[in-house]
Amino acid sequence: MDRYTSIARALHWIMAVLIIVNLILGIGHDALPKDWAVMPVHKSIGLTVLALTLARLGWRLGHRPPPLPVAMPGWEKAAAHATHFIFYAFMILVPLTGWIMTSAGTRPLNWFFLFDVPKFAVTKEDVLVGISGEGHELMGFAWAALIIVHVAAALRHHLVLKDNVLRRML
Template sequence: MDRYTTFARALHWIMAVLIIANLALGIGHDALPRDWAVMPMHKSIGLTVLVLTLVRIGWRIGHPAPRLPAAMPAWEKGAAHATHALFYAFMILVPLSGWIMTSAGTRPLNWFFLFDVPKFAVTKGDAIVDLSGEGHEIMGFAWAALILVHIGAALRHHLVLKDNVLRRML
């Protein structure tokens, strides 16, 4: 059975946990206690996801993904490739839009309270800031929906089709 490399699998699961946790923090931050420092953690996790995505892209260039099963219909292969392309787009655009949005604020941007992260030279009212704010929220909800589709497809392959698609990542 073709499998992803150990490093690719570890990176996938680490990022999956970070992304799902961060989407939950971002979507549910208003319901959480203010003294939990939810938004600083959300921003730090987002920056971490952005950096790990660059690592992941670099790794993927040198280590292509295993082939999908030959018996898989062409439409399903196309859907899998499109889903993964959207994941990579979201892994870059969602944290980047958050960084742009945060850069227009007055509070410092730091990584887990360990060091400051430079801000972009933008201010509130700039078109890019407004676009980033709207895009960040819309993409966050779209990403959450896509994750549910991804999990559903993986479980379908494992439990219904009983093929090796999910096992490649375990």
């Protein structure tokens, strides 16, 4: 069976956990206790996802993924490729829009309270900040929905179709 490389699998699962945790923190931050450092941790995870995405893209450029099963219908292959493209777009755009929004605020931006991260030269009045705020939220909800579809598709392949699609990433 063709599998993803161990580096690709490690990046996939580490990033999956970080992204899911961050979506929960971002979507649910108002419901969490105010004395928790939810937003600074959310921002730090977002910056980590952005950095890991760049590493993942670099790895992916040099290491082709294993082929999808020959018997898989063309529409499923197209859907898989489109989903992965959108995931990569979200892995860049969602953290980047968050960074832009944060840059317009007065609070410092740091990485897990260890060091400061430079901010973009924007203000709250800038159109880009408004677009980033709306886009960050909308993409976050869309990403959460797409993750649910992605997990459901992987489970369908593993439990119903009993093919090797999920095993390639395990």
